[in-house]
Amino acid sequence: MKIKSNSNESGNVLICVLGAILVVSLIGANVLRNSTTRLNTSSNQVRAWKEALSAAEAGGDMAFAEIRKTLPGASPTPSPSPWTGWTNSGTTHVSPVTTFGSDNLKARTVVETCYFDSSGVFHPGANPDPNANSWYRVRSKGTTPLPGLKRTGMDDTLVNDGHSHFAAKGSTAMQDITARGNGDSTLRKIDFRYDHFVTTYGNDWDDPLGTRNDPAAIGATPQISRRIEQIVTPVTPFFDAAIKASASFYGLGSAAMLDSYDSRKGPYVFVANDPTNPRYPDSRHGSLQIGSSTATVKGMLYGDVATNGGTIVGSSQITGTIDNNVPFNLDDYHMPDTSTWAYQPAGAGAGKLPAAVSSSTTLTPPVAGSSNAPVYYVISSLTGALTVNPTAAGTDTYVAIHVTGNISSNSAGITVNPNVHLKVYFDHDINVKNNNLINQNPSLANPIAGNLQFYGISPPRDANGIPQWTQTINLNSGTPSTLAMTFYAPSAEVTLNGNPDFIGTMVCKTFYGNGNVSWHYDRALNNEGEVLDFRIASYVEDTR
Numbered sequence: 001m002k003i004k005s006n007s008n009e010s011g012n013v014l015i016c017v018l019g020a021i022l023v024v025s026l027i028g029a030n031v032l033r034n035s036t037t038r039l040n041t042s043s044n045q046v047r048a049w050k051e052a053l054s055a056a057e058a059g060g061d062m063a064f065a066e067i068r069k070t071l072p073g074a075s076p077t078p079s080p081s082p083w084t085g086w087t088n089s090g091t092t093h094v095s096p097v098t099t100f101g102s103d104n105l106k107a108r109t110v111v112e113t114c115y116f117d118s119s120g121v122f123h124p125g126a127n128p129d130p131n132a133n134s135w136y137r138v139r140s141k142g143t144t145p146l147p148g149l150k151r152t153g154m155d156d157t158l159v160n161d162g163h164s165h166f167a168a169k170g171s172t173a174m175q176d177i178t179a180r181g182n183g184d185s186t187l188r189k190i191d192f193r194y195d196h197f198v199t200t201y202g203n204d205w206d207d208p209l210g211t212r213n214d215p216a217a218i219g220a221t222p223q224i225s226r227r228i229e230q231i232v233t234p235v236t237p238f239f240d241a242a243i244k245a246s247a248s249f250y251g252l253g254s255a256a257m258l259d260s261y262d263s264r265k266g267p268y269v270f271v272a273n274d275p276t277n278p279r280y281p282d283s284r285h286g287s288l289q290i291g292s293s294t295a296t297v298k299g300m301l302y303g304d305v306a307t308n309g310g311t312i313v314g315s316s317q318i319t320g321t322i323d324n325n326v327p328f329n330l331d332d333y334h335m336p337d338t339s340t341w342a343y344q345p346a347g348a349g350a351g352k353l354p355a356a357v358s359s360s361t362t363l364t365p366p367v368a369g370s371s372n373a374p375v376y377y378v379i380s381s382l383t384g385a386l387t388v389n390p391t392a393a394g395t396d397t398y399v400a401i402h403v404t405g406n407i408s409s410n411s412a413g414i415t416v417n418p419n420v421h422l423k424v425y426f427d428h429d430i431n432v433k434n435n436n437l438i439n440q441n442p443s444l445a446n447p448i449a450g451n452l453q454f455y456g457i458s459p460p461r462d463a464n465g466i467p468q469w470t471q472t473i474n475l476n477s478g479t480p481s482t483l484a485m486t487f488y489a490p491s492a493e494v495t496l497n498g499n500p501d502f503i504g505t506m507v508c509k510t511f512y513g514n515g516n517v518s519w520h521y522d523r524a525l526n527n528e529g530e531v532l533d534f535r536i537a538s539y540v541e542d543t544r
Helices: 008-068 172-176 184-188 196-201 523-527
Strands: 087-089 092-094 098-100 105-116 122-124 135-145 223-235 243-245 249-251 257-261 288-290 295-297 305-307 361-363 375-379 385-388 397-403 413-416 420-426 430-433 437-439 452-456 471-476 482-488 492-496 501-508 510-513 518-522 533-542
Touching: 008 098, 008 105, 008 135, 008 223, 008 533, 135 533, 196 223, 243 510, 288 295, 295 305, 413 420, 437 482, 492 501, 501 510, 518 523
Parallel strands: 243 288, 243 501, 249 295, 249 510, 257 518, 288 305, 361 385, 375 397, 385 413, 397 420, 413 437, 420 452, 430 471, 452 482, 471 492, 482 501, 492 510, 501 518
Antiparallel strands: 087 092, 092 105, 098 105, 105 122, 105 135, 135 223, 223 533
């Protein structure tokens, strides 16, 4: 019998098969691993990264809605009232953690009242100037959970670049470290164990759970957080424009001049042609905004001009830019809510005004009032000379007068003495001599335009939307004629005669000026006047 010998060939085949299976398995495992990693990166992490920003912006939107509730005379009355449900401490408002969406997005927002001084330096807290409006800083953090394994994604190796990428938790050095690696967790700031915003800024940016042993710890689920900062500015009638006319404009005169200054830095001086002067940056903001295509600009204008498809006549004397594609309109102006004002009924005696001022009258209010709650009077007309004194020497006194008829006649006028802040609301017309409107606050030599403000109540409209009467403002020649005041009358047709030295601003429907006026816009008016709305002045994302 023949015995069959064992062959080495079958063993070699088995080894080759097993080796092939191993190689294919390794390739498959590597492909699966890379595919899973890329899926985790391209799907989960990218989605979470975008959703975190959406959550932060949603928090900012909620804060902006609360800010708009603070508008004076908001109609209908906001319900609930501003900052309801928020944690409020002084001028800082902190929202509760808001969870929304199917992916359990979270947002938390901090709103701080703030202001900028005359040098542009940021300060937290309310503006100390009682005539100025405050701004808001809105910081909103959005967080989205990151499902899946705790993996960074692609490449997360550190770079040997000599820079710091890590700091001890809570170290102030963390605020100066903007990169933690070379991969996706650097780009997308994935938090696996600790919230990097909390370690950078402290516990205030964590969920308000003070009993946790480690507020920076995020728990078992990784997350992505993004934070944005928005600066919200009040929209006032007088922001950065000497004259705003929603319809036609003609003026100011062939020898006229329009420039600007900042009264917070001192009395007016002409420096628009002196770049070496430290006040030069404030001297070329004497700008015009014209809402129609009819615009004849005369005189020297140190500022910009914006029109709605207009053709500027006299553009050779405009130092700034000309933009003919800036449509804008002015909404009707209505009498603000006076329910919190210190109303004084008509009468005779100290601290009173008659029902109509028809002769020389001096008013000394019984109380000082405040910028938000002035001493309030209602009269039917003003045809005499009215002088307003402070309630006591050196005491800032805030007065509001509503004239339901006209301010008109050769002797009609208003004198504002030092420490008086007067707002005049008028329903019909103004027809006075320039020299009968006198602003002596803080002094006759250096008046501040914001201390004498005129507001034209828009005429009611009929069923067809047509105003029931035409409102006019006529400022006529008279010497001496230094005018320091503001006008916000979006429905009024304005005529300015003579050659006055005008300090302030004018907002109207149409403007006609035929004199050689020297017009100086006061940049301090940027923050003054009735708040009409709010807008977002800047938007940045915190990349730390």
